[in-house]
Amino acid sequence: MYEMDRRDFIKLIGMGGAVIVMETGITEIVMEMGSSAGAATMPQETLTFIQLSDTHWGFNDPKINPDFAGTLKKAIAQINSMKSQPDFIIFSGDVTHSTDDPKERRRRMAEARDIIAGLNLKNVKMMPGEHDAGLDNGEAFQECFGKTHYTFKYKDVNFIVVDNASDSTSSIGDTQLEWLSAEMGKLEKESKIVIFTHRPLFELYPQWDWWTRDGAKAIDILMPYKNVAVFYGHIHQEHHHMTGHIWHHAAKGMLFPLPAPGSLPKRVQLPWDSAHPYRGVGYRSVVPKTDEYGYTLTEIPIAEV
Amino acid sequence: MKKNLLAIGGIAIAIALTLVAAPLLSQRLAAGSETQGSEQVIKITAKMFEFTPSKIKLKKGVAVILDFVSLDRHHGFDCSGIGIRTDIWPGQVNKQRVVPQKAGTHEFHCDRFCGDGHEGMSGEIIVEE
Numbered sequence: 001m002y003e004m005d006r007r008d009f010i011k012l013i014g015m016g017g018a019v020i021v022m023e024t025g026i027t028e029i030v031m032e033m034g035s036s037a038g039a040a041t042m043p044q045e046t047l048t049f050i051q052l053s054d055t056h057w058g059f060n061d062p063k064i065n066p067d068f069a070g071t072l073k074k075a076i077a078q079i080n081s082m083k084s085q086p087d088f089i090i091f092s093g094d095v096t097h098s099t100d101d102p103k104e105r106r107r108r109m110a111e112a113r114d115i116i117a118g119l120n121l122k123n124v125k126m127m128p129g130e131h132d133a134g135l136d137n138g139e140a141f142q143e144c145f146g147k148t149h150y151t152f153k154y155k156d157v158n159f160i161v162v163d164n165a166s167d168s169t170s171s172i173g174d175t176q177l178e179w180l181s182a183e184m185g186k187l188e189k190e191s192k193i194v195i196f197t198h199r200p201l202f203e204l205y206p207q208w209d210w211w212t213r214d215g216a217k218a219i220d221i222l223m224p225y226k227n228v229a230v231f232y233g234h235i236h237q238e239h240h241h242m243t244g245h246i247w248h249h250a251a252k253g254m255l256f257p258l259p260a261p262g263s264l265p266k267r268v269q270l271p272w273d274s275a276h277p278y279r280g281v282g283y284r285s286v287v288p289k290t291d292e293y294g295y296t297l298t299e300i301p302i303a304e305v
Numbered sequence: 306m307k308k309n310l311l312a313i314g315g316i317a318i319a320i321a322l323t324l325v326a327a328p329l330l331s332q333r334l335a336a337g338s339e340t341q342g343s344e345q346v347i348k349i350t351a352k353m354f355e356f357t358p359s360k361i362k363l364k365k366g367v368a369v370i371l372d373f374v375s376l377d378r379h380h381g382f383d384c385s386g387i388g389i390r391t392d393i394w395p396g397q398v399n400k401q402r403v404v405p406q407k408a409g410t411h412e413f414h415c416d417r418f419c420g421d422g423h424e425g426m427s428g429e430i431i432v433e434e
């Protein structure tokens with residue numbers, strides 16, 4: 001088990017990371033996550049995808065984010081303005097904010113879908129978070145967006161979307177675990193594999209529901225494969241963690257940040273800071289490395305284009 | 306025959322005594338709690354998005370019965386500090402006997418996603434020496 005602290009983070013940047021200046025003028029850090037310390041290689045022509053998480057469409061507390069209606073639209077405009085378009089984009093859950101009213105839930109999903117349709121890029125992958133799917137076992141989500149777990153492939157990377165949100169017990173469930181095991185069985189031990197989940201598969205902080213009850217079973221299934229990384233959302237902040245040789249990368253949320261695991265007595269949404277608008281909010285682009293394991297992550301803040 | 310009559314009389318007296326004594330006994334205990342046998346029963350009500358009571362005091366080594374009730378939907382209760390994790394379904398009786406072993410403050414929370422506010426649905430059990 002390996003938990004990255006600040007010192008490791010700086011070491012890592014010293015090793016293979018680079019500080020770059022985004023088109024938006026905001027300095028960002030590109031992290032070279034992976035093995036072979038020091039092997040700073042220029043990424044060759046490869047695939048790029050965007051992970052955008054926790055848009056919580058329908059959330060409307062201005063003290064937390066006064067631009068609740070505009071943040072997602074800004075990100076879409078940003079992505080549309082990118083010179084080289086990514087191969088695909090994945091919305092890694094909590095697309096909508098939870099509501100008790102099934103009609104309102106469907107209305108929020110339809111609205112989110114219409115906004116997302118504004119992307120020039122048409123390869124859009126969707127998956128649920130517990131806010132979308134936890135109260136009706138994914139019924140409304142499936143009506144609007146289709147399957148909640150599936151596989152797809154781009155270039156040489158195999159992607160598997162695992163649904164750990166529809167089941168209100170924070171579980172994947174045995175049926176889906178069997179499916180995962182069968183899908184993994186079709187791949188080589190050396191295959192490049194990316195798993196998308198909403199909740200972390202490992203026990204990050206169960207008291208805040210930052211875990212998957214049967215996540216250890218999923219990690220066991222992944223373990224024999226040499227080149228696996230998990231990208232997830234749910235915790236509304238960047239977080240990088242290793243179980244064995246498997247990296248787990250959490251993405252920022254698109255509306256509000258949450259506190260570091262266990263750092264506050266309650267898991268409260270962090271309020272808007274008008275001195276630093278959109279702080280802690282954003283999405284990322286991901287590029288698999290071509291000649292070694294791991295991924296280059298670029299965190300992209302929200303900005304006007 | 307006489308023996309039987311005596312037995313029935315004895316039961317009648319016992320029932321009468323219980324009927325009189327029970328309200329007296331429960332008056333002496335805090336609201337929401339009663340006894341089952343010699344053990345205190347603490348009723349814990351779950352509803353979106355709170356537990357009532359949300360602060361519970363227990364004594365180390367003293368058995369209590371936690372009586373979980375949901376007023377609306379499926380909730381969960383997870384308190385690793387006293388070793389209890391259970392589902393709370395509306396309309397279902399769910400009593401859990403516990404003998405707290407560790408003194409201190411133990412956080413508990415709902416571990417079934419129950420809507421917008423779920424993450425704040427928590428409380429604490431304080432186990433005193």
Ligand SMILES: [Cu+2]
Binds near residue numbers: 093094129131234
């Ligand atoms: Cu979530």
Ligand SMILES: [Fe+2]
Binds near residue numbers: 131235236253
């Ligand atoms: Fe979320």
